[in-house]
Amino acid sequence: MSQPNMVIGMHLGNGYGSQPGAWRMPWVDPRNYASFDAKVRHAQAAERGKLHFVFLPDGPGHVGDIENEAPHFNLDVMLTLAAVARGTGRIGLVATGSTTFNEPYNLARQFKALDIMSHGRAGWNAVTSSGEDVAANYGRRLPSSPERYGRAHEAIQLVQALWGSWGQDAWVHDQASGQFAKGKRIAPVNLGGKFVASRGPLYIPPSEQGQPVIFHAGGSPNALELAGRFASVVIGVAFTIDDARAQRAAFRDAAARAGRHPDEIKFVAGLMTTIAGDRRSALDRRIALTERTFPDRLAYLQQMLGVRLDPARLDQPLSPDQLAAARPSPRDPRSAHALNIAREGWSLRDILAHGVIDYHPVIVGPAVEAADHMQEWFESGAVDGFWVSPDIYDDGIDAFVDGVIPILQERGLFHEDYAGSTLRDHLGVPAQYGVDHRLR
Numbered sequence: 215m216s217q218p219n220m221v222i223g224m225h226l227g228n229g230y231g232s233q234p235g236a237w238r239m240p241w242v243d244p245r246n247y248a249s250f251d252a253k254v255r256h257a258q259a260a261e262r263g264k265l266h267f268v269f270l271p272d273g274p275g276h277v278g279d280i281e282n283e284a285p286h287f288n289l290d291v292m293l294t295l296a297a298v299a300r301g302t303g304r305i306g307l308v309a310t311g312s313t314t315f316n317e318p319y320n321l322a323r324q325f326k327a328l329d330i331m332s333h334g335r336a337g338w339n340a341v342t343s344s345g346e347d348v349a350a351n352y353g354r355r356l357p358s359s360p361e362r363y364g365r366a367h368e369a370i371q372l373v374q375a376l377w378g379s380w381g382q383d384a385w386v387h388d389q390a391s392g393q394f395a396k397g398k399r400i401a402p403v404n405l406g407g408k409f410v411a412s413r414g415p416l417y418i419p420p421s422e423q424g425q426p427v428i429f430h431a432g433g434s435p436n437a438l439e440l441a442g443r444f445a446s447v448v449i450g451v452a453f454t455i456d457d458a459r460a461q462r463a464a465f466r467d468a469a470a471r472a473g474r475h476p477d478e479i480k481f482v483a484g485l486m487t488t489i490a491g492d493r494r495s496a497l498d499r500r501i502a503l504t505e506r507t508f509p510d511r512l513a514y515l516q517q518m519l520g521v522r523l524d525p526a527r528l529d530q531p532l533s534p535d536q537l538a539a540a541r542p543s544p545r546d547p548r549s550a551h552a553l554n555i556a557r558e559g560w561s562l563r564d565i566l567a568h569g570v571i572d573y574h575p576v577i578v579g580p581a582v583e584a585a586d587h588m589q590e591w592f593e594s595g596a597v598d599g600f601w602v603s604p605d606i607y608d609d610g611i612d613a614f615v616d617g618v619i620p621i622l623q624e625r626g627l628f629h630e631d632y633a634g635s636t637l638r639d640h641l642g643v644p645a646q647y648g649v650d651h652r653l654r
């Protein structure tokens with residue numbers, strides 16, 4: 215029997231959860247946004263379930279509806295992960311760091327220091343950033359895609375070169391002889407490209423996993439080439455098995471084109487969860503969380519289904535005439551699923567509570583439904599795993615860990631324990647120190 219190898223990461227955002235309204239639930243401390251203790255607690259809950267990593271997206275731009283909702287991001291992802299590193303022992307620690315708005319030397323230094331601090335558990339989600347709102351915070355306009363990706367290719371190579379600039383055997387710290395390090399084994403990188411440059415070296419020794427693991431998130435052709443060359447894990451979005459399978463195949467092809475083995479790149483798709491004992495209780499939980507958004511979402515649901523829906527009749531299902539006339543919008547990949555839910559006879563309020571307009575497929579129901587979804591996608595070759603966004607971190611991570619994980623383990627899909635101590639061990643990412651010399 216081969217080892218079960220479904221990869222599962224946990225999304226950690228603003229301290230509350232992925233759903234609007236999470237911060238207002240009576241059992242949630244409304245100050246979690248600014249509480250590093252809360253972030254540590256949430257990561258500890260994910261680690262209890264043996265999840266491979268926590269993932270902290272970043273890209274400080276628009277804060278959105280600040281009158282009603284918390285910003286989506288962490289105060290500072292690296293400081294949060296530093297706290298989490300000290301409060302956990304095994305789980306991988308992955309954060310986004312923009313190649314467009316950071317100097318490679320700073321990225322190299324911060325992620326490697328985190329890797330040392332966490333004993334080899336750091337991962338860098340290297341993205342180019344895509345919003346003018348983010349660029350404005352750096353006093354800039356967003357560069358074109360070729361410029362952003364040109365810089366990203368150089369930046370990742372340079373960061374990896376800096377990571378390798380301290381020889382693996384250089385640090386002797388021999389008190390008897392008085393030799394601290396072998397100076398000849400620590401060399402400048404002296405790399406200069408069209409976009410970035412650094413002399414180096416970076417004065418940080420290897421971590422337990424050598425250096426951090428590279429992640430990427432994005433789906434454009436340029437993103438595909440970047441991930442194909444450098445990424446071990448792609449954080450993805452897909453609403454159907456067919457779409458996920460096509461994306462996974464495209465990333466695997468890109469890795470092969472770069473001279474790597476396709477299995478060296480793993481595609482993990484997003485999954486949002488509201489886990490409760492039964493469908494009705496789960497829907498009621500979602501309604502309590504998100505009902506404030508329903509007027510806007512109902513207007514959008516009309517476009518997805520191509521029929522007029524009456525906001526005064528939220529308690530009613532679609533009429534037989536409406537169902538006969540409804541057509542899923544080809545412009546939104548979520549529309550066919552929304553129509554299927556409507557055909558099951560749910561009220562308009564319950565259709566919306568199923569999360570048919572969320573950022574990822576959503577499980578609203580008992581744990582076994584999440585396990586079934588994950589098994590089906592995994593066994594269809596659509597994904598290597600998932601990154602999970604619970605509705606409310608304070609109890610939604612526990613619901614996933616106590617409900618879904620044991621089912622996946624029982625079915626032989628998910629490991630019983632971590633394979634080793636580093637993120638590379640957990641994911642089966644091959645050893646690498648410095649740049650990857652195989653890249654074409």
Ligand SMILES: Cc1cc2nc3c(=O)[nH]c(=O)nc-3n(C[C@H](O)[C@H](O)[C@H](O)COP(=O)(O)O)c2cc1C
Nearest residue numbers: 271272273310341342343344431432434437449450
């Ligand atoms: C699942 C997912 C997660 C992402 N996370 C981030 C993030 O944390 N920070 C960020 O700046 N961009 C993030 N992005 C945006 C991508 O990096 C990329 O900029 C975007 O997909 C636009 O692609 P393009 O620049 O290749 O056109 C994410 C994208 C996806 C699909």
